[in-house]
Amino acid sequence: MRPVTDVPSGAMMQIHLDAEKCQGHNRCYALAPELFDVDDYGQAVLLVEGDVPADQHDNARLAAANCPEYAISITD
Numbered sequence: 001m002r003p004v005t006d007v008p009s010g011a012m013m014q015i016h017l018d019a020e021k022c023q024g025h026n027r028c029y030a031l032a033p034e035l036f037d038v039d040d041y042g043q044a045v046l047l048v049e050g051d052v053p054a055d056q057h058d059n060a061r062l063a064a065a066n067c068p069e070y071a072i073s074i075t076d
C-alpha cells in the first residue's frame, strides 16, 4: 500500500476525485460508501462537498490509498 497524505486527526480534510483518472474499479465505494457512489457507467461519484466529516477521515484515507488509478487525493 502506498503512503497517504498525512492529515492530523481533528483537522479539516477535503477529498478530491479526478474523474478522468477513474477507471471504475469501485474500490472506493466498497471501502467508503458514505463518501463515494457509483454512476450508471460504473464510475465513482463523490458524495461529499467541502469538508469531510471527522468520522469519515479514516475511510477517506483508506479509499485514497486503495485507488489503483491514483484518482483520489485528500488535502487538509
Ligand code: SF4
Residues within 6 Å of the ligand: 017, 021, 022, 023, 024, 025, 026, 027, 028, 029, 042, 043, 044, 066, 067, 068, 069, 070, 071, 072
Ligand atoms: S477506486 Fe479509484 S478508479 Fe476505482 S472507482 Fe474509485 S476513484 Fe475510480
